[in-house]
Amino acid sequence: MLNIEELSRRFREELAAAQETEELEKVRIAYLGKKGSVTELLKGLKNLNGDEKREAGQRINTFKQEVQAFIQKRSAELEAARQEARLKNDPRYDISMPVDLGQGTLHPITLVQRELEEIFKSMGFTIEDYKEIVTEYECFEAVNIPKYHPARDMQDTYYLENGQVLKTHTSAAQNAILRKYGANTRAIFPGRCFRNEALDASHENTFFQMEGIMVGEDISISNLIYFMKTMLSEVFGKPITVRLRPGFFPFVEPGFELDIQCHVCGGTGCPTCKQSGWIELCPCGMIHPNVLEMAGIDSEKYSGFAFGLGLTRLAMMKYGIKDIRMLNSGSLKALEQFKVR
Numbered sequence: 550m551l552n553i554e555e556l557s558r559r560f561r562e563e564l565a566a567a568q569e570t571e572e573l574e575k576v577r578i579a580y581l582g583k584k585g586s587v588t589e590l591l592k593g594l595k596n597l598n599g600d601e602k603r604e605a606g607q608r609i610n611t612f613k614q615e616v617q618a619f620i621q622k623r624s625a626e627l628e629a630a631r632q633e634a635r636l637k638n639d640p641r642y643d644i645s646m647p648v649d650l651g652q653g654t655l656h657p658i659t660l661v662q663r664e665l666e667e668i669f670k671s672m673g674f675t676i677e678d679y680k681e682i683v684t685e686y687e688c689f690e691a692v693n694i695p696k697y698h699p700a701r702d703m704q705d706t707y708y709l710e711n712g713q714v715l716k717t718h719t720s721a722a723q724n725a726i727l728r729k730y731g732a733n734t735r736a737i738f739p740g741r742c743f744r745n746e747a748l749d750a751s752h753e754n755t756f757f758q759m760e761g762i763m764v765g766e767d768i769s770i771s772n773l774i775y776f777m778k779t780m781l782s783e784v785f786g787k788p789i790t791v792r793l794r795p796g797f798f799p800f801v802e803p804g805f806e807l808d809i810q811c812h813v814c815g816g817t818g819c820p821t822c823k824q825s826g827w828i829e830l831c832p833c834g835m836i837h838p839n840v841l842e843m844a845g846i847d848s849e850k851y852s853g854f855a856f857g858l859g860l861t862r863l864a865m866m867k868y869g870i871k872d873i874r875m876l877n878s879g880s881l882k883a884l885e886q887f888k889v890r
């Protein structure tokens with residue numbers, strides 16, 4: 550039988566000589582391939598017996614593992630060298646740049662979104678993703694805003710040539726999600742929304758909302774208030790007092806504006822709440838029977854609530870951000886203040 554030490558020595562020489570991936574592959578085949586030396590050695594085992602066979606088998610296997618490990622290592626080295634050479638010769642890369650640019654930070658909206666997702670997940674809600682480009686039907690008709698309804702004026706948006714729109718609110722996903730879960734829906738769906746806005750410190754053409762819906766038997770306004778209070782108290786880290794005022798949205802009936810007692814002054818009046826003691830936070834209401842029916846849910850038997858939380862607004866309130874335009878600015882100086890907690 551061939552001397553393994555001798556074979557091992559030869560192998561290392563050949564390995565060191567392999568300067569290209571193709572050469573390395575040749576070495577691999579010569580040792581581990583179907584007719585390779587290691588394979589031949591293993592085949593030779595059948596001519597041996599007993600202890601001799603076991604001992605030789607062990608030695609060959611150890612050698613085989615060694616060969617595999619070395620080939621892998623060499624392959625990684627060659628790949629690294631290849632990359633380095635490529636970077637060196639490519640004027641687009643500056644290899645003198647310092648590598649340690651520090652850890653990145655999460656965007657404040659991502660932070661608030663993740664926090665809310667955790668809270669709602671713990672209350673049994675599913676988290677849904679939805680498209681940013683939707684049909685007009687999903688954005689409007691399916692949420693009880695027929696063509697030419699004046700409510701469309703407030704949500705002017707970008708129309709694509711094929712008639713689809715950039716969604717103006719996360720409510721555009723209501724129909725699909727209600728269809729998915731039917732009379733047993735408990736879902737939140739964060740998303741990027743778009744509107745044709747004149748930009749200023751509190752208006753952007755691109756912003757984030759988080760919608761929530763819950764449908765079942767006997768779901769009432771009390772459920773809505775409970776979930777909103779629990780969620781907001783978690784977000785602000787203290788008990789939050791809420792109140793409902795009537796508000797009109799075609800897809801809820803009754804519809805409300807949910808206000809929170811000002812978290813800055815506690816309700817006595819300050820510049821943040823414009824001296825009123827309350828801050829308007831979140832439109833909501835009981836899902837309109839038409840919306841349930843359009844999703845194939847029996848509105849006689851089931852009811853539900855919906856809310857449309859302004860994620861962007863909430864992030865601005867939570868972090869005291871004064872100008873909405875900062876959020877989409879890409880300005881690291883502003884954004885990197887928000888470290889992961």
Ligand code: PHE
Pocket residue numbers: 717718719720760798801832833834855856857858
């Ligand atoms: N979709 C509404 C908007 O963007 C908000 C909303 C959602 C209101 C859910 C009520 C219920 O203006």
